[in-house]
Amino acid sequence: MNPLIVGEDIWKVYRVGDVEVQALRGVSVTIEQGEFVAIMGSSGSGKSTLMNILGCLDQPTKGQYRLNGVEVGQLRPDQLAEIRNQQIGFVFQSFNLIPRTSALENAQLPLFYRGLSLKEQRTLASAALQRVGLKGREHHSPTQLSGGQQQRVAIARALVTSPSLLLADEPTGNLDTESSQDIMGILEGLNRDGMTVILVTHEVDIAAYASREIVVKDGQILSDRATKGRSQVVGA
Amino acid sequence: MLAFVWLTVITALRVLGRNRLRAGLTMLGIIIGVGAVIAMVSIGEGAKQAVQKQIATMGTNVIMIWPSYMTIGGVRGAQGGAVTLTVADALELKKRIPILSETGWLIRSTMQIVNGNRNWNGPVHGVSPSYVTIRDWSFSSGGSFTQTDMESAARVALLGQTVVENIFEPGEEPVGAIIRIKNVPFRVIGVLSPKGQSVQGSDQDDVVFIPFTTAERKVFGTLFLGSVGGVFVSTERTEDLVDAAEQIRQVMRARHRLQGEQPDDFTIRTQVEIGKVQEGTSETLTVMLMIIASVSLLVGGIGIMNILLVSVTERTREIGIRMAVGAKRFHILIQFLIEALTLSVVGGCIGILFGVLAARLTTVIAGWPTIISSDTVAVAFVFSVVVGLFFGLYPANKAARLNPIDALRYE
Numbered sequence: 001m002n003p004l005i006v007g008e009d010i011w012k013v014y015r016v017g018d019v020e021v022q023a024l025r026g027v028s029v030t031i032e033q034g035e036f037v038a039i040m041g042s043s044g045s046g047k048s049t050l051m052n053i054l055g056c057l058d059q060p061t062k063g064q065y066r067l068n069g070v071e072v073g074q075l076r077p078d079q080l081a082e083i084r085n086q087q088i089g090f091v092f093q094s095f096n097l098i099p100r101t102s103a104l105e106n107a108q109l110p111l112f113y114r115g116l117s118l119k120e121q122r123t124l125a126s127a128a129l130q131r132v133g134l135k136g137r138e139h140h141s142p143t144q145l146s147g148g149q150q151q152r153v154a155i156a157r158a159l160v161t162s163p164s165l166l167l168a169d170e171p172t173g174n175l176d177t178e179s180s181q182d183i184m185g186i187l188e189g190l191n192r193d194g195m196t197v198i199l200v201t202h203e204v205d206i207a208a209y210a211s212r213e214i215v216v217k218d219g220q221i222l223s224d225r226a227t228k229g230r231s232q233v234v235g236a
Numbered sequence: 237m238l239a240f241v242w243l244t245v246i247t248a249l250r251v252l253g254r255n256r257l258r259a260g261l262t263m264l265g266i267i268i269g270v271g272a273v274i275a276m277v278s279i280g281e282g283a284k285q286a287v288q289k290q291i292a293t294m295g296t297n298v299i300m301i302w303p304s305y306m307t308i309g310g311v312r313g314a315q316g317g318a319v320t321l322t323v324a325d326a327l328e329l330k331k332r333i334p335i336l337s338e339t340g341w342l343i344r345s346t347m348q349i350v351n352g353n354r355n356w357n358g359p360v361h362g363v364s365p366s367y368v369t370i371r372d373w374s375f376s377s378g379g380s381f382t383q384t385d386m387e388s389a390a391r392v393a394l395l396g397q398t399v400v401e402n403i404f405e406p407g408e409e410p411v412g413a414i415i416r417i418k419n420v421p422f423r424v425i426g427v428l429s430p431k432g433q434s435v436q437g438s439d440q441d442d443v444v445f446i447p448f449t450t451a452e453r454k455v456f457g458t459l460f461l462g463s464v465g466g467v468f469v470s471t472e473r474t475e476d477l478v479d480a481a482e483q484i485r486q487v488m489r490a491r492h493r494l495q496g497e498q499p500d501d502f503t504i505r506t507q508v509e510i511g512k513v514q515e516g517t518s519e520t521l522t523v524m525l526m527i528i529a530s531v532s533l534l535v536g537g538i539g540i541m542n543i544l545l546v547s548v549t550e551r552t553r554e555i556g557i558r559m560a561v562g563a564k565r566f567h568i569l570i571q572f573l574i575e576a577l578t579l580s581v582v583g584g585c586i587g588i589l590f591g592v593l594a595a596r597l598t599t600v601i602a603g604w605p606t607i608i609s610s611d612t613v614a615v616a617f618v619f620s621v622v623v624g625l626f627f628g629l630y631p632a633n634k635a636a637r638l639n640p641i642d643a644l645r646y647e
Contacts, residue, residue: 057640078564085562096557096644099617102255110561118239157561 002069004056004164005031010060012049012219023049024080025219026063032199033164037193038199038210046219051200055088055167058078068164081140083102085113091187093170095109095150097157103129104138107156111222128156132186140141155186159195166190169200184209241574242565248575251547259579265536266623268585270616273529277612279598280521282605287514293431294441294507296373297474299481301325301419301467301488302503311595320492322503323448323462326364328491329469333483335476340367341448341464342448343501345456349444350416351403356401360417360444362451365611368394370470378411381447389449393422398442417456422446433509477506491560533619537627540579542574544631555635556643571638577621584620588613 012024017222022174031037041047052058053065056072059080065072068087074078076079089110090096107125110217116124129138132152142150151171158166169186187210191197208227213220252259303321323341330339333541335587368380373394381392393415410424412577434560451459465522471480481504488502555568594612595606 034429049250057562057644078566081559083563084560092644096553096560098554098557100250109558112240112243113558113562113564114239115240118243195632200284 001141004029004033004035004068005029006066007054007063008059008065010064010065011055012046012058013042020229022219024060027219027221028214029214029221029224031196034191034194035212036183036188036199036210037198037212037214038201038207039216040200040202040207041216041222042202045216047200049219050199050216051167051169054085054165055090055197066152069207070193081113085110085161087164089153089155089161089163089166089217091151091158091166091168093172093173094156096140097150097153099143100141100188102139102141103134103145104151106142106153107160109157110161111235113172124160125156128160131159132156146158146179147175148182151175151179152186155183155190159190164196166197167193167200168202170202171199172203172206173227174199180206237623241570243498244571244574245578247571250497252578253576253597258543262539263536263583264584265280265539266580266620267536267562267587269529269532269570270537270584270587270620271300271444271590272532273525273595273619274588274608274612274616275594275598276525276528278591278595278606279604279610280495280525280526281607281609283521284317285517285607286595287435287518288481288511290433290435291420291507293372294433294510295468297471297477298370298507299477299484300505301484302505303465303575304499304503306449320463321466321467325488326467326469328466328634329484329487331465332487335471335480335483336469337472338366338470339345340364340468342367342466342468343448343451343456343463345389345451347444349399349403349412350419354403356365356399356402357447358402358442358444360446360451360455362448362456363445364448365470367446370468371429374429374545375426377409378424380426381445386447386449388449391450391454392425392447393417393423394426394428394445395424396428396443397610398439399444400427416445420455440459454616462482463472464573468548474508475477481506492602511588527647529619533623536580536583537623540576540624541627541631543579544576545634548572548631552638552643552646555638556640556646557562559638559640561646565636568638569632572632572635573628574623576632577624580624580628581617584617584623587620588616591616 007027007029010024014021014023020199023203025149028048039047049058053060053071053093056067057080059073059075063073067083070083072083075083098109104122104125107128108121111121111124126138129135129174134149134152135154137149142153145153166187170182171187175183186201186205187197197210199207199210207213211227212225213227214224285347286322301321326339330336340363342360342361344361346357347360349358349360350631365381365383366388376397378394379392384390385392395410396477403415404410404413410427413424414421415424416422422472427445428441428445434440448453448464469480469484471477484504489500494500558568592608595608598604600607
């Protein structure tokens with residue numbers, strides 16, 4: 001089986017005024033399907049930039065990035081949008097739900113842009129909400145839900161399209177310990193069912209859920225090693 | 237695609253419903269603009285049709301020839317102050333200009349009209365029978381007089397509606413009655429159908445017609461036999477009016493022996509000319525309405541653009557989320573365009589409603605005729621759609637061109 005992600009010598013250079021910022025300086029990474037990877041690093045290390053590129057929200061200045069064998073670097077914005085819609089699910093630190101819109105409608109959103117019929121959208125979104133344990137809360141708006149529940153809606157939205165890649169950017173950053181464990185448990189379960197999960201975090205105990213740990217510093221990969229991974233521990 | 241548009245419309249309505257006051261104030265510009273246009277165009281159309289009706293009461297393809305001022309030794313006399321137009325002129329015109337289909341003439345005076353113990357002071361016209369035909373008078377009872385009545389100077393009269401109302405009891409039959417005009421007894425043989433106001437604003441139904449010969453010989457006591465107050469001619473086709481008017485001028489100048497630079501001693505007016513004067517007035521009005529409409533729609537459109545720009549800024553993060561889960565530029569563009577369209581179309585519809593209401597009220601309260609044509613309403617609707625599209629395009633495009641990362645990070 002081909003690797004899901006192949007990044008070769010990825011550079012990302014920004015210009016802020018007259019200053020040139022090298023956010024990524026030659027990152028090469030390969031991630032197989034079904035992996036659970038934690039990308040770690042302090043703020044300013046380039047891990048967010050890397051995640052934006054891996055999530056097709058951004059494109060490398062130099063280097064190659066192939067997702068499922070497709071070279072992403074030269075695609076137009078609308079083609080990137082289509083890849084995000086088909087292949088990637090996002091979970092953000094600040095949940096990023098659409099305000100004053102029900103949990104169900106939030107979870108439907110990717111399907112809406114995929115052009116499915118309203119009935120299909122509802123069926124799939126309900127199933128996704130059920131999967132994250134929010135059955136019965138379909139018609140609650142984000143303000144009526146706790147932080148942990150909001151993040152679950154976000155996860156439901158990310159998995160509703162059955163993407164090949166789930167990207168979680170500090171998913172527990174705004175949550176208390178108990179909710180954090182819940183959320184990580186859900187991600188773990190999704191990975192166990194075969195979904196590739198990439199987790200961006202700076203918390204060691206959250207990264208411990210993953211089976212591989214990539215540390216980024218100053219725009220380069222400092223270390224890339226397999227860890228025991230809690231899932232393996234639990235599985236064993 | 238249909239599901240997408242439908243859901244987007246619902247989303248737009250929900251967003252606008254959340255900010256009802258804001259949406260209402262934004263729509264106000266369009267509401268007032270469209271409402272004002274509908275109301276004013278309705279009033280304008282009503283006035284135009286009223287004038288056209290008045291012009292039509294003159295008859296069909298009519299040319300009028302009036303005696304003009306005579307200048308004697310530098311002193312300008314009153315119009316019709318001299319004998320410059322005669323029956324002979326009228327007959328000559330008919331003989332010399334074949335495109336004229338009818339030729340009639342009249343002489344006018346104001347006299348006391350008496351029936352029993354009631355009397356009325358009003359205009360009495362001595363006319364040729366053809367005059368009644370040229371002016372398209374019809375009869376509510378009885379009929380016109382004939383060439384024989386004319387030749388024998390018969391004492392017969394046709395009464396206008398106003399005269400009938402003033403000298404007859406309600407329900408009394410005028411036809412067959414004997415009235416006296418300046419103490420000369422006349423038999424009423426016809427009552428004219430009402431025509432209403434003339435273009436100049438006088439009551440056309442306040443009139444009594446008697447044969448021309450009877451008038452000049454038995455009632456008016458004319459100084460010069462054959463002198464007339466006006467000649468009316470008509471042509472078969474409207475296109476011939478201008479040509480006919482020019483030919484009339486040539487014939488008249490020759491008959492009156494006017495040399496080179498001498499001014500005409502008569503005035504020629506065609507129905508078309510009078511219509512044009514009125515059309516000119518209503519065209520000025522239309523242009524002014526268009527300017528008012530454009531300005532208010534422009535103001536309304538800018539209001540929509542303004543509020544949409546605010547909305548795009550407020551919802552930058554939402555746009556980022558939508559892009560992250562796979563919204564293409566086109567989707568974002570359509571979403572905001574539909575929001576702009578919803579504002580302008582709902583505003584336009586309310587405006588149409590207000591405009592129609594205002595026009596109705598004008599008719600009821602001020603009594604002005606108004607015409608609400610479906611064309612006006614359709615044009616107003618199309619305009620509000622166009623305004624929404626035009627002024628929504630810039631903010632919508634701005635939203636669609638956002639970078640997803642920047643949008644997601646926007647606080």
